[in-house]
Amino acid sequence: MKNRIAIAGATALLAIAAATFGAPAAEKLKVGFIYLGPVGDFGWTYQHEVGRQGLVKAMGDKIDTTYLENVNEGPDSERSIEQLARAGHKLIFTTSFGYMDPTIKVASRFPKVDFEHATGFKRAANVSTYSGRFYEGRYIQGIIAAKMSKVGVLGYIASFPIPEVISGINSTMLGAQTVNPNIKVKIIWVNSWFDPGKEADAAKALADQGADVLMQHTDSPAAMQIAAQRGILAFGQDSDMIKFGPKSQLTAIVDNWAPYYIQRTNDVLDGTWKSTDTWGGLKSTLVVMAPYTNMPDDVKKMATDTEAAIKAGTLHPFKCPVVDQDGKTIECKGDGHLDDGQILSMNFYVKGVDDKIPGK
Amino acid sequence: MQMFEAIMLSVIAASTPLLLAAAGELVVERSGVLNLGVEGMMIMGAACGFAGAYVSGSVIIGALCGVLAGAAMAAIFAALTLGLAVNQVASGLALTILGTGLSGLIGAGFVGQRITPAPQLHLPVLTDLPLLGRILFGQDAFVYFSIALVIGIWLFLYRTRGGLVLRAVGDNHTSAHALGYPVLRIRMLAVLFGGACAGLAGAFLPLAYTPFFIPGMTAGRGWIALALVVFASWRPGRLVGGAYLFGAVTILQLHAQALGLGIPSQLMSSLPYLATVIVLVLISRTRGSAGSAAPASLGVVFVPDR
Numbered sequence: 001m002k003n004r005i006a007i008a009g010a011t012a013l014l015a016i017a018a019a020t021f022g023a024p025a026a027e028k029l030k031v032g033f034i035y036l037g038p039v040g041d042f043g044w045t046y047q048h049e050v051g052r053q054g055l056v057k058a059m060g061d062k063i064d065t066t067y068l069e070n071v072n073e074g075p076d077s078e079r080s081i082e083q084l085a086r087a088g089h090k091l092i093f094t095t096s097f098g099y100m101d102p103t104i105k106v107a108s109r110f111p112k113v114d115f116e117h118a119t120g121f122k123r124a125a126n127v128s129t130y131s132g133r134f135y136e137g138r139y140i141q142g143i144i145a146a147k148m149s150k151v152g153v154l155g156y157i158a159s160f161p162i163p164e165v166i167s168g169i170n171s172t173m174l175g176a177q178t179v180n181p182n183i184k185v186k187i188i189w190v191n192s193w194f195d196p197g198k199e200a201d202a203a204k205a206l207a208d209q210g211a212d213v214l215m216q217h218t219d220s221p222a223a224m225q226i227a228a229q230r231g232i233l234a235f236g237q238d239s240d241m242i243k244f245g246p247k248s249q250l251t252a253i254v255d256n257w258a259p260y261y262i263q264r265t266n267d268v269l270d271g272t273w274k275s276t277d278t279w280g281g282l283k284s285t286l287v288v289m290a291p292y293t294n295m296p297d298d299v300k301k302m303a304t305d306t307e308a309a310i311k312a313g314t315l316h317p318f319k320c321p322v323v324d325q326d327g328k329t330i331e332c333k334g335d336g337h338l339d340d341g342q343i344l345s346m347n348f349y350v351k352g353v354d355d356k357i358p359g360k
Numbered sequence: 361m362q363m364f365e366a367i368m369l370s371v372i373a374a375s376t377p378l379l380l381a382a383a384g385e386l387v388v389e390r391s392g393v394l395n396l397g398v399e400g401m402m403i404m405g406a407a408c409g410f411a412g413a414y415v416s417g418s419v420i421i422g423a424l425c426g427v428l429a430g431a432a433m434a435a436i437f438a439a440l441t442l443g444l445a446v447n448q449v450a451s452g453l454a455l456t457i458l459g460t461g462l463s464g465l466i467g468a469g470f471v472g473q474r475i476t477p478a479p480q481l482h483l484p485v486l487t488d489l490p491l492l493g494r495i496l497f498g499q500d501a502f503v504y505f506s507i508a509l510v511i512g513i514w515l516f517l518y519r520t521r522g523g524l525v526l527r528a529v530g531d532n533h534t535s536a537h538a539l540g541y542p543v544l545r546i547r548m549l550a551v552l553f554g555g556a557c558a559g560l561a562g563a564f565l566p567l568a569y570t571p572f573f574i575p576g577m578t579a580g581r582g583w584i585a586l587a588l589v590v591f592a593s594w595r596p597g598r599l600v601g602g603a604y605l606f607g608a609v610t611i612l613q614l615h616a617q618a619l620g621l622g623i624p625s626q627l628m629s630s631l632p633y634l635a636t637v638i639v640l641v642l643i644s645r646t647r648g649s650a651g652s653a654a655p656a657s658l659g660v661v662f663v664p665d666r
Contacts, residue, residue, distance in 0.1 A: 041574060041576075187618075188618050194579070197377075197577070198610075199570075201370055201610065201611055204370045205367075205370065205611065205617075208363065209363075220574055220577075225572065244474065356622045358626055
């Protein structure tokens with residue numbers, strides 16, 4: 001990781017230099033982005049970059065944007081965020097969970113700059129948070145997977161045992177169980193967000209052990225390619241990965257940030273920006289499902305119906321009662337379903353997951 | 361039994377890039393040069409290898425591009441450490457940083473593209489043999505080359521005069537110089553060879569392992585290759601064992617997880633590294649003192665006195 005830090009530092013300096021000296025005379029709004037990975041990761045960071053490009057297209061020459069890629073989480077990011085603020089950016093999006101504390105710290109030093117932190121939970125007068133309800137898409141994937149699996153065994157490549165990943169596994173299983181109560185899932189934790197080789201190895205191991213539908217919570221299209229090689233089915237993650245598995249991809253959860261970026265930038269231009277907490281799902285199109293492919297029409301219909309029901313609010317993936325893997329019913333804090341706090345801090349598996357959460 | 365075959369195939373694929381890169385670095389270190397830039401040369405090999413294969417449509421041309429890219433990176437390192445006698449550790453680290461950035465730049469236009477991966481050998485009867493057929497006769501060219509490479513390196517180091525000279529340069533460059541051997545030229549050739557191997561190892565990733573290019577896709581394999589050279593106590597034979605052991609532990613832990621054995625995955629993920637540490641301890645214990653297997657002039661800058 002050492003190399004990443006140095007690269008990040010170097011890129012940051014260059015970008016700052018460009019941002020500082022290349023500033024035009026007219027007072028344009030400057031919008032900054034901090035990215036975790038390279039813009040070409042074809043996953044998380046790539047989708048944020050797509051969002052930024054959407055913003056540029058929509059706003060034209062009303063704004064200037066700058067992005068810094070490969071910025072490590074932790075102290076390094078604090079420096080990068082501060083540099084963007086110093087260079088005159090009035091709206092700064094920090095796009096990874098680990099930028100949370102650095103964002104809050106820098107925000108307290110620049111009260112006139114507005115900050116937007118992705119996937120975190122700490123806010124301030126000039127810091128908003130935003131994220132996607134990706135578990136909604138996972139529920140649909142669970143239904144499709146259970147319908148399409150011939151052997152009733154799903155393969156799940158997981159990254160780190162944090163609530164977002166765990167709620168994704170649970171949501172998948174709850175969806176799958178509505179179709180096949182005896183559905184099984186094999187889970188491999190690769191302890192990395194991004195290692196194409198390892199993701200491919202995990203996908204091979206799952207396929208070798210008989211899973212015939214693969215899903216992933218890691219960032220590269222490696223698993224999709226293995227599925228294509230083996231002639232089995234899979235779901236894309238973060239972006240539409242159809243070209244890596246034209247005959248394998250069933251659908252993909254696509255992060256669609258552009259509408260949010262456009263709206264928030266307009267708010268700053270109008271002077272109506274306020275600190276908010278946005279957790280958008282299918283309804284607000286922050287989470288979008290890639291086209292449903294490689295499945296018969298009845299499955300496609302189930303998927304679109306489920307999507308419509310979630311959008312309409314008549315179906316919630318975590319509707320009560322939710323039973324954990326030991327058979328204990330989870331307290332229902334929301335209105336007929338688990339509340340957002342319970343989903344955001346989820347650290348248990350639902351009934352039917354035959355695995356242990358690592359380190360628990 | 362099908363399981364055994366499946367696991368072995370994955371192990372071989374996971375081990376091959378490590379073996380290729382480590383074999384090159386072993387020769388470099390045997391000549392007394394420590395090049396920590398393996399990761400940077402590998403990722404350049406991956407980017408240029410993919411670019412070459414994508415543009416030309418040929419995996420072989422892609423592999424050659426990877427080899428050349430790795431060697432070109434090594435040439436920079438050689439110019440710095442041998443020509444200008446710059447510190448090897450710092451130069452190696454700088455090479456990795458340069459490679460990571462430059463490969464991202466070169467590869468940027470190729471992200472999201474696909475190629476047809478290297479074909480696997482298929483012999484009429486042999487490949488279809490049960491159990492060992494696909495393992496022995498159904499691999500891609502990279503795998504066979506990696507084994508041939510290690511055998512070649514072993515023959516060179518221990519059965520040729522050139523190998524003897526190279527080892528002498530690595531163990532005592534002053535004496536070798538006094539005997540009239542061109543120390544810097546030998547080291548330069550070794551460094552270029554190491555770079556070519558690292559480039560090929562990098563090219564293996566997008567050409568055979570996961571047929572697409574993504575920045576940073578080597579994900580630390582260059583560093584593991586460096587550790588393997590020490591693990592093998594600078595011997596080619598042990599290098600094969602080490603690389604395959606490392607690959608096996610990596611793959612087996614994934615299978616153990618999928619079987620739901622309930623062992624914490626963090627522990628499982630650290631197993632390959634744990635195995636490396638344990639073997640290092642065992643080696644140093646049997647030898648009496650740690651590191652005595654290392655070439656004596658390893659990492660020491662040599663400036664000819666005349």
